[in-house]
Amino acid sequence: MLCELKVKNLALIESLELSFEQNTGGGLVVMTGETGAGKSIMLRAIHLLSGGRTSAGWVRSGEESCEVEALFEIKPEHQHLLAQLKEGGFGSEPSLVIKRILSSAGRSRFFVNGSFATAKTVAGLTRELLNVASQHDQQQLLQTALHLDYLDTIGDHMEDRLSLKGQYQKWCVKKDELKALKLKEREKEMRQDFLKFQVAEIRAASLEIGEEELLAAEKKRLKNAQALIKLSQASYKLLSYDLMDGLTALRQNVTQLAELDSGVVKLAEEISSFTFMAEDYVGELRVYKDSLETDPYRLDQLNERLDLLQQLKRKFGDTIEQILEFAESGEAELHQLENMEKEIAALETTVQSLEIEMCKAATNLSAKRHNTALRLEKEMVGELVSLAFDKPSFKVDWADVEHGPEAMGVTGWDKGEFYFSANIGEAPKPLAKIASGGELSRLMLAMKCLLAKKDMVETVIFDEVDSGIGGEAAEAVARKIQELASHHQVFCITHLPQIAARGNIHFLVAKGVQGGRTQTRVVKLSEEQRVSEVVRMLAGDSATEQTRAWAKDLLAKGVKVC
Secondary structure (H helix, E strand, O other): OEEEEEEEEEOOEEEEEEEOOOOOOOOEEEEEOOOOOOOOHHHHHHHHHOOOOOOHHHEOOOOOEEEEEEEEEOOOOOHHHHHHHHHOOOOOOOEEEEEEEEEOOOOEEEEEOOEEEOHHHHHHHHHHHEEEEEHHHHHHHOOHHHHHHHHHHHOOOHHHHHHHHHHHHHHHHHHHHHHHHHHHHHOHHHHHHHHHHHHHHHHHOOOOOOHHHHHHHHHHHHHOHHHHHHHHHHHHHHHHHHHHHHHHHHHHHHHHHHHHOHHHHHHHHHHHHHHHHHHHHHHHHHHHHHHOOOOHHHHHHHHHHHHHHHHHHHHHOOOHHHHHHHHHHHHHHHHHHHOHHHHHHHHHHHHHHHHHHHHHHHHHHHHHHHHHHHHHHHHHHHHHHOOOOOOOEEEEEEOOOOOOHHHOEOOEOOOEEEEEEOOOOOOOEEHHHHOOHHHHHHHHHHHHHHHHHHOOOOEEEEEOOOOOOOHHHHHHHHHHHHHHHOOOEEEEEOOOHHHHOOOOEEEEEEEEEEOOEEEEEEEEOOHHHHHHHHHHHHHHHHOOHHHHHHHHHHHHHHHHHO
């Protein structure tokens, strides 16, 4: 139940604190005021608290941010909501405070019981706490695609419906897999031949990782064999004949120096080591020189091998690693193709099993829906009679759809539409085509009353759902809203004096100028002030003493019914 609402710097409101303590006689809070005064400020505040999208333009001009804060009391029977708060780390007390701060830059912060929260968390909590019925909901009633939603909600079929949706989606996935596999099976032989050819081409090449670099180096050496032979021979001659004699003499000299002067022993050893290294280099250079030869045949082999590698790279990958991976993938697919018949048979069994279970679930759900539809028809007629329809008719018309898997959708195969007649002797026709504005308001109210009995939401907010009605119908709507308020907390933003007179708490929304700025004020009315406001709603500036007496009578009637 919504106990308090605080608003700061929201649109034309500078500061507002409302308390909704309930009288023992009921729980109807009414808000009235001139057109354009800002009565829907309550809805805008609730929209903010519910995590809805906003605009920076909602922040009062000249202010950095606006704040909306609400205090809710959670009844003991809402244990799932208390558990949800505890799991989220927001405590487990029955008092719940939700706050939202919207900056002029458009950024939002949410708080639950003083702790930071996400928009998703707040939206989930408020969905459990309150329900808003507006003229937008009336338009939804005209959308036949949503009629099944109303029926499933009233019949408590949503859990079965979600289960069926999961089965249907799983069936669709497996059916698509089977379709793709059968298409692949039709192309099987062609694909097999092509894959075998590709894999054989790669395997015949006997590829080795790293061989391309080795082949390229060998090709370069053979291609430059003449120059390598010439340079190596010249180097060998220079080192072995021209330099070695001098290095030998050098080693002998430094050896003698060391014998005569111990101070050059280390230097002599290093020079001697260097000359021995030179002798080793002579040997290595000789081996390298003797290994060199010109081999045109080998060069041709290398060119052919490198050309083959380039061809394979153009077909199967940029590197030898990628080519080998392509071959492995092809072999795996060949194995799959060879076992495709078994795979298709297994998948067909799976699809058939899923189909049977899905159709069974859809049949059960359909039977429940038809039973709910009969009950809904009866209950809606009862509600409509109490809303000043003489002998209304309300039917759920089921489209003639084949009950089979091909007619299945995420909601099953049922396609229901609401039919309605307000007049005796007139057969029910599609509600979306025949309901007038006033009739639609009462139809929506009747539906909301039935829904309110089903859900656990404590607070219901009506935003001018009384549009297009008057006279006896207005009186009937007032009684119905008051009846709903006997077991729910109800807020009603209204233009009807009949509804306003039945409120337990009455707020007047007015717009005025203070300090050179336009402001919206919300004032709780006293009993005498309520009389004046109902008089205004009845006759405006044309009120008479008779009008005032009528207003008092309406207020007295409202109290009496409570």
